[in-house]
Amino acid sequence: MHFVELTEPPALRLLGTVEVVVDGSARPVAGARRTALLAALALHVGEVVSVHRLMDVVWNGEAPATALNTLQRHVSFLRREYRLGERIVARAGGYVMELGGATTDVRVAERLIGRARRAADPYVAADLLRTALTLWRGPALADLADLPSFDAQARHLDELRWTARRLLTEARLAVGEHLVALPELAVLAARFPLDEDLHRQLMLALYRSGRQAEALAVYHDLRIRLRGELGVDPTPRVGDLHLAILRHDPTLLVLGRPPVAGGRAIESASRRRRRRRLERRS
Incomplete structure (x- = not known):
């Protein structure tokens, strides 16, 4: 069983409980509202999330009159405690998560699965998919299960996991x-x-x-x-x-015609060589 080395270890982890990686160590986020705030920004890296949207998410549609000030305090806490000062950036009307060269585990998983879909060699596809699946530490956004605002994202990430598992079984069939x-x-x-x-x-x-x-x-x-x-x-x-x-x-x-996936036969060069050797011996 082989895996692919990650060249971009995630700085923010959402495929399980919400965590921030600080100095190589994953740290859970203190407080349910801070967790919701961080997740709302991390799910939309590079996009401005409006203050009104953040308040709606963090307080589940029931933001109090003091919500804006409290939200600003939560942002300050996240910047200070998790070294996100240069990553949570204020923009007109909201905030944006700017990760620079870093990324989230969601984005890493999506890229690995995308590469697996395009891989001509099922051995390569299997390695990519196995690596992608290791990024899940449990149900995505697990500590936000009580907030309906995250239901759609959690379902999407759950479906992404099932997709990776389905593609992995297809690749395994292709390699015997x-x-x-x-x-x-x-x-x-x-x-x-x-x-x-x-x-x-x-x-x-x-x-x-x-x-x-x-x-x-x-x-x-x-x-x-x-x-x-x-x-x-x-x-x-x-x-x-x-x-x-x-x-x-x-x-x-298995050693006859390779199975068909997406309308195309999948067979790696190494598998073709192995099949031909067996055919010559028979």
Whole structure:
């Protein structure tokens, strides 16, 4: 198992509880309102967040008459206690988080996942995705779960995590790690019972693990759910896999044709060399 070295360690961490990295050590933010204030700015690095928006977020739409003065005191505290004096910058009508060469764990995760999507080599994609997933320390914005103002951001970051997990299982299937991928695929398929692509991956992993009957059962159960809840049949891609499993299509094997992701075959140069050596021996 390999990971990618981070060239830009995050200065602000949101993928879990909200923390500030000071001298290499992560420090939680003291006080719920200060935490909300910092998170509101860190989620919009480089963008001015208005004072009115900040007060609405920090006091959950019920800002008292003294909110503006209190907000300014919270900003001063964050600047002083967490060495954010040059990063939380006052602008006309609000504040902006200016990180310069630093970044947040959210941005690091987004970049790693984006690079994985573009990677031609599934081994590289897997390394990038594993690294991205290590950035999550639990539910995103965990200490702000009681503030509805952060619900949408928390859901978005949760979906980003699920996306990374889904892409990682696809990359693992492409490099022949179907046994490793199986437990994760079972969790994902249960979490998203109508997601055809996840069930396609699960069917393929089961078949490659010598569990044809279970792979067929996954298709059968998915078809029943889709018909019952959406009134549709599985897509041709899933249906074609079902037929290929029924006839023991040899192209489904790992060392045959690589699986298709996004309409393209994924196969690294090292994998091609390995396949060709095996073909010459046979």
